[in-house]
Structures are given as C-alpha cells and as structure tokens.
Amino acid sequence: MGATGGAVWGRTEQQDFRSRVRGTLLGVAVGDALGTPVDGTDLDGIRAAHGADGPAEMTVAHGRRGAVTHLTQLTLFSVDGLIRAQVRRDTGAWHPPTDLHRAYRRWETTQRDWGPDERRGEDGWLARQEWLYARRNPPRPLLLGLGDDTMGTPQAPKNPAEQGPEAAARSAPFGLLVGWEPQLVAQLAVECATQTHGHPTACLAAGAYAVIVQGLARGEVLDGSAQRALALLSARPGHEPVSEALRQALGAVRQGQPGPERITDLIGDGTAAGLVAAAVYCALVGEDVRHGLRLAVTHGGPSAATGALTGGLLGALHGETALPPAWLAELEGRSTVLELADDFAMEMTQGPALHGPSGSSPAWLTRYPRA
Structure with missing residues (x-):
C-alpha cells in the first residue's frame, strides 16, 4: 500500500495536510529548542531563571537562541527516508x-564530518544542509546503533537494553502516513526504533506515539487517538509499561491543575514510555500550544525530549498557524524544516506527478535520489 492509500486529494484536503505536516515538524523543533537550554536543570533553577511557569521565549543553547538537537535532526532524516522510500518504489524495491x-546513517555522517561532501550525490538534498553538521550531544545509543551498516531489526535489535526516548522522538513523521493502516504505522515505527533502541519499551512507545500522531494528522481528537494506540498495543508482547504509562496520562487529566510535579510523576525513570505519556498529558491539558509546551519543558527531567514529543502532537493537532510566531522566528533551521515539510506533503499527495513509469522530474530525483 502506498503512503496515500490510494486516496484522491482535493485542494482543501491537500492544504489541511500540508498545514499539519508543517505543524508537526515545526512543533518537534520548537519543543526541542524551547527545552534544550533547561534540559536536566532542576525545577528551582528553571524557575529562578524563567519564572514560575518556565521559559516564555527562546533562550540560548549551543551558542544561539532557538538551537535544536539530535531530536530534530533525526526527525528531519526520518522525513527524508520516507520520501526516498516512495521514490525507490519505482525500481520495484519497497522496504521502508x-x-x-x-x-x-546519513545523519550519523553529519556527526563525524565537517560538512557535506558534494561528491556524494546519492546523499540527496537534506544531507547537503550545512547547519545540520552540528553535534548536539547525541546520546551513545544513537551513535552505536548507527555506527555501522548493520541494521537493527525486531529479531536482532541494536542496543537491546536501551529504553530511552530518542527513537520515539524521531517517529512523528511515521504518523504523517495518513493513508496507512494504523497497525502498519506502528510496525514501521517499531522496526525503525530497533535500529538504535532495542528494548520493547522504547520500540512500543515509538509505535504508540506514531499512531497517536497519525490520528491527529487525520483530524481526530487526542484522547481517541491515544485510545487507538492502547488497543493496538494490547496485542504486543511487552506492552505493559507503555500501556500503563498512557493510561496514567489519560487519568491524570482529571486530577486537578497541571504542574511540574504531575509531569515528573508521569516521566518516572525517564524511559520512552514515561516521556510519551508526559507529552500526551501536556498536549491534553495545555490551554494552547504555548501553554502545553511550557508545561512540557518546566520540570527537572529531559526537557528537550518532552518538548519535542509534545510539540509533534500539538503541531499535528492544530497545524502550523497555532505555533507561536515569535518562537518560530528564532528557530534554527526553520527554512529547511518548512522546505522538507512541503516536499513531504507534495510527495504524499502528488507523488505520481513527480516520478514514475510515465516520467520523472530530474530536479526531484536530484533532491531524493533512487540510489
């Protein structure tokens, strides 16, 4: 099945989809950038620097305001990989x-090289963006998992003890495959998570997150999307930590005013299950995007990852116009994010006009080579 599931896209549907794609990718990046300067800072320290409600604007990390990390970088390469998978279908190959x-692996190269190598034409457009060649404290499981050509699989995962949130945090783009069946979206996220984070908690949290994003990108409500994820999880071995975390997040909505203590409780020991649950909670109780993201980063834990996960949900739910313009104005790599989002939306809605048996756009194949 193709990424569009054979759907016919009218103009209104295309515009809505494009807004949600932009919102999702910008949301991940904005949440990452808002949380990065306070990541790991204790709550007292955050409040001393930013007030009781946490950061209200972009602040400095990595030498600039609005800096993003490996969480955003890898999310963009997820999009690049999905577009390339669609283009490669023309060759008869189909294994996303x-x-x-x-x-x-192209992202991993950006963590080793000084800048893009124009001689590697098969790398495509995204890998030629110089700003991505910045090492922003990527955790060891990412570098180990992607450090060689051997691909982790569910049968032989990389780093099988790793339960961290990084795989889930790059999985929002899988949810933008709105024409796929939800169980296929979950399976793709799980399989791709095994390439760096092989523990079932990390893999199933990635699958659940992608399914929730998909529901939002289809125009559904967040609670219903989370319930669908829970139903799909129930058939998976080892689902209990992720399912229990999501149930706690949904139940916490009815337990009074949101605050850092409740988010800290949901995050727990910092596994992917806890961070996805905290993101769902922040997206549910936030009065608007700004409030939800400030909640997501104002605690003593991994603020960048919680912010990125929450931003992906809120962007898919509300679209790009709901994101705070002042935050977007300072966001590192914003033009690249927007260009990639528009390419993804165009590929998913109009791919046959860009490449196929009847002819292909040379410019498109230069951006997203079949090789």
Missing part, C-alpha cells in the same frame, strides 16, 4: 525500514 536506516 531499509530506507530509514540509510537516512539515519
């Missing part, structure tokens, strides 16, 4: 996890 692994 392989194309995603190649994309993640």
Whole structure:
C-alpha cells in the first residue's frame, strides 16, 4: 500500500495536510529548542531563571537562541527516508525500514564530518544542509546503533537494553502516513526504533506515539487517538509499561491543575514510555500550544525530549498557524524544516506527478535520489 492509500486529494484536503505536516515538524523543533537550554536543570533553577511557569521565549543553547538537537535532526532524516522510500518504489524495491536506516546513517555522517561532501550525490538534498553538521550531544545509543551498516531489526535489535526516548522522538513523521493502516504505522515505527533502541519499551512507545500522531494528522481528537494506540498495543508482547504509562496520562487529566510535579510523576525513570505519556498529558491539558509546551519543558527531567514529543502532537493537532510566531522566528533551521515539510506533503499527495513509469522530474530525483 502506498503512503496515500490510494486516496484522491482535493485542494482543501491537500492544504489541511500540508498545514499539519508543517505543524508537526515545526512543533518537534520548537519543543526541542524551547527545552534544550533547561534540559536536566532542576525545577528551582528553571524557575529562578524563567519564572514560575518556565521559559516564555527562546533562550540560548549551543551558542544561539532557538538551537535544536539530535531530536530534530533525526526527525528531519526520518522525513527524508520516507520520501526516498516512495521514490525507490519505482525500481520495484519497497522496504521502508531499509530506507530509514540509510537516512539515519546519513545523519550519523553529519556527526563525524565537517560538512557535506558534494561528491556524494546519492546523499540527496537534506544531507547537503550545512547547519545540520552540528553535534548536539547525541546520546551513545544513537551513535552505536548507527555506527555501522548493520541494521537493527525486531529479531536482532541494536542496543537491546536501551529504553530511552530518542527513537520515539524521531517517529512523528511515521504518523504523517495518513493513508496507512494504523497497525502498519506502528510496525514501521517499531522496526525503525530497533535500529538504535532495542528494548520493547522504547520500540512500543515509538509505535504508540506514531499512531497517536497519525490520528491527529487525520483530524481526530487526542484522547481517541491515544485510545487507538492502547488497543493496538494490547496485542504486543511487552506492552505493559507503555500501556500503563498512557493510561496514567489519560487519568491524570482529571486530577486537578497541571504542574511540574504531575509531569515528573508521569516521566518516572525517564524511559520512552514515561516521556510519551508526559507529552500526551501536556498536549491534553495545555490551554494552547504555548501553554502545553511550557508545561512540557518546566520540570527537572529531559526537557528537550518532552518538548519535542509534545510539540509533534500539538503541531499535528492544530497545524502550523497555532505555533507561536515569535518562537518560530528564532528557530534554527526553520527554512529547511518548512522546505522538507512541503516536499513531504507534495510527495504524499502528488507523488505520481513527480516520478514514475510515465516520467520523472530530474530536479526531484536530484533532491531524493533512487540510489
């Protein structure tokens, strides 16, 4: 099945989809950038620097305001891999996890090289963006998992003890495959998570997050999307930590005013299950995007990852116009994010007009080579 599931896209549907794609990718980046300067800072320290409600604007990290980390970088390479998978279907090859692994390996190259190598034409457009060649404290499981050509699989995962949130945090783009069946979206996210984070908690949290994003990108409500994720999880071995965390998040909505203590409780020991649950909670109780993201980063834990996960949900739910313009204005790499989002939306809605048996756009194949 193709990414559009054979759907016919009218103009209104295309515009809505494009807004949600932009919102999702910008939301991940904005949440990442808002949380990065306070990541790991205790609550007292955050409040001393930013007030009781946490950061109200972009602040400095990595030498600039609005800086993003590996969380955003890898999310963009997820998009690149999905587009390349669609383009490669023209050759008769169709195995998206392989194309995603190649994309993640291109990201890994950005963490070693000084800048893009124009001689590697098969790397495509995204890998030629110089601003991505910045090492923003990527955790060891990412570098180990993507450090060689061997691809992790559910049968032989990389880093099988790792339960961290990084795989889930790059999985929002899988939810933008709105024409796929939800169980296929979950499976793709799970398979791609095994390339760096092989523990069932990390893999199933990635799958659940992608399914929730998909529901929002289809115009559904967040609570219903989370319930669908829970139903899909129930058939998976090892789902209990993720399912229990999501149930706690949904139940916490009815337990009074949101605050850092409740978010800290949901995050727990910092596994992917806890962070996805905290993101769902922040997106549910936030009065608007700004409030939800400030909640997501104002605690003593991994603020960047919680912010990125929450931003992906809020962007898919509300679209790009709901994101705070002042935050977007300072966001690192914003033009690249927007260009990639528009390419993804165009590929998913109008791919046959860009490449196929009847002819292909040379410019498109230069951006997203079949090789």
